[in-house]
Amino acid sequence: MxxxxxxxxxxxxxxxxxxxxxxxxxxxxxxxxxxxxxxxxxxxxxxxxxxxxxxxxxxxxxxxxxxxxxxxxxxxxxxxxxxxxxxxxxxxxxxxxxxxxxxxxxxxxxxxxxxxxVGRAVYGTIDIIRDIVESGRSVLLLGRPGVGKTTMLREVARVLADKKRVVIVDTSNEIGGDGDIPHPAIGRARRMQVPTPVLQHAVMIEAVENHMPETIVIDEIGNDLEAAAARTIAERGVQLVGTAHGNTLDNILMNPTLADLVGGIQTVTLSDEEARRRGTQKSVLERKAPPTFQVVVEIQERDRVAVHHDVAEAVDALLRGRPIPPEIRYRDASGRLHIERA
The missing domain is CATH 3.30.450.90 (Beta-Lactamase)
Structure with missing residues (x-):
């Protein structure tokens, strides 16, 4: 209701x-x-x-x-x-x-x-963002260590794999578990293991070129090579669902290595007329490119998230000093899901 x-x-x-x-x-x-x-x-x-x-x-x-x-x-x-x-x-x-x-x-x-x-498979956590990941848009999950990013990512893979071709790039076997046969928690998703963490970006590209996925799931995008691989995958029309180091959208935006995931930042010099029209200085920060991820989900607690549904719009607003409040979703003690729109 x-x-x-x-x-x-x-x-x-x-x-x-x-x-x-x-x-x-x-x-x-x-x-x-x-x-x-x-x-x-x-x-x-x-x-x-x-x-x-x-x-x-x-x-x-x-x-x-x-x-x-x-x-x-x-x-x-x-x-x-x-x-x-x-x-x-x-x-x-x-x-x-x-x-x-x-x-x-x-x-x-x-x-x-x-x-x-202790590794735990948690079923039922995806309902808080299920409509978002099933929309086909690329989704970036953020949050502090231990808040449940990988747990949610694992269930996203399982749920999407019932309807789509999903490939998990599993660098430290965090998502699918150890051994050649992955844990049942990933459902029908396929899992590609990574020989060493420095090759994660290469396996991301290999997954797209060799296995025709509709969705790629990737944990811990952490350097510029992986960010570039993510952009390449997104430009090929493949949905990405991933995590990165950072608690909030502005954390990522101010991280030179990962900013490209949300469009990046560049300094632009405005004409005198344009600066007057905007009411700003002549040198301003603007988004450099379309975001790799269209949606950012900040996991604040295991049962509470903040959602930026339009990352391009949210980044533009942040850079202009007028941030747009995110949508808040949380699950109460009885398990009911609440959505509070700004």
Missing amino acids: STGDQTVSQSVQIEITDDLEALVEVLPPTIVEALHKIGRGEDLLEIVLDLGRRPEARYVDGEVTLTSKEVDRDELDHVVQRIGHFGDDNRAGIERTLHRISAIRNREREVVGLTCR
């Missing part, structure tokens, strides 16, 4: 699966015993094992020391021997799960620390 500038939808059921036992099985027995005593598996975020320090478990509401005994090399080796191969980014996984194990190494490249992060 509609209530003025707010729309309220029916409630949505959120389902979470985590394969937590698969992660617990690779941990040393003393750590496993401590975790079982604490319980609270649904609140567990990650286990931290650093050589010569006490092991810790991080939960949504804080950290807990698991044992009084300091972590030794045998315990680190116990984990390393039971997981997949570490890539150039020092990340490994457990086959057909979404768990991620990240290593800290010393100068001799020996593992001296491990962060074992």
